[in-house]
Amino acid sequence: MVLILGVNFNEHKLVKKALETFYALGPAKSERILAKYCIHPRAKVGTLPPKTVTALTAELSTMTIENDARKIVQDNIKRLRDIGTYRGRRHAMGLPVRGQRTRNQTETSRRLNRVERRG
Template sequence: MVFLHSMMIHESVPIFKALQRFYGIGPNVANRLCAKLTLYRTAKLGELSQKQLTQVQQELSKLTIENDLHKSIVDNIRRLKDMGTLRGRRHAMGLPVRGQRTQTQAKTAKKLNRVERSMGARRNH
């Protein structure tokens, strides 16, 4: 097991797939990181030297990933709700935010945009 930026990952996992396990890193960013560090996409984590692992660790620490990214997304949505924008109200109602259909295909948005209802909101009814 290799400890990589607060996550234990098995040694047999390719570096390309290991990078994608972090929240906020997709195939494009993982590919860019591998190219920047001159690592083969198919290289296993166990095959990397300690120097290469520290380089990967340093590059990951420069990115906004995991809890920091999730926190900033939640803060942005909360900011939209506090301002009272249309997007913020759509988030609060659990409806599609970016102009998608609502008559037949809003199931996914309703599932993803669920909001924790506070007890204060229920007392008014």
């Protein structure tokens, strides 16, 4: 097991996929990080030298990921609701926000857009 930013990863997991498990780190950002530290895209976490692991941890600690990113997203949604925009109202009602149809399949949006309602 390799520890990166307080998370244990199996030694057989790809470094790219391990980085993408962090919230707000997608494929593009993980590829940039791999290129910055000259890590092969197919490299496994167990093959990384300890210096590279500490460098990755230091790099990730400077980025806005996990709880900080979640807080920013929630603040943005709250701001939209407070100023009364169409998108804010859709978030509050648990409906699709980005123009999807509501006639048939809204179960995913109802599950994902749950924001506490103020009565």
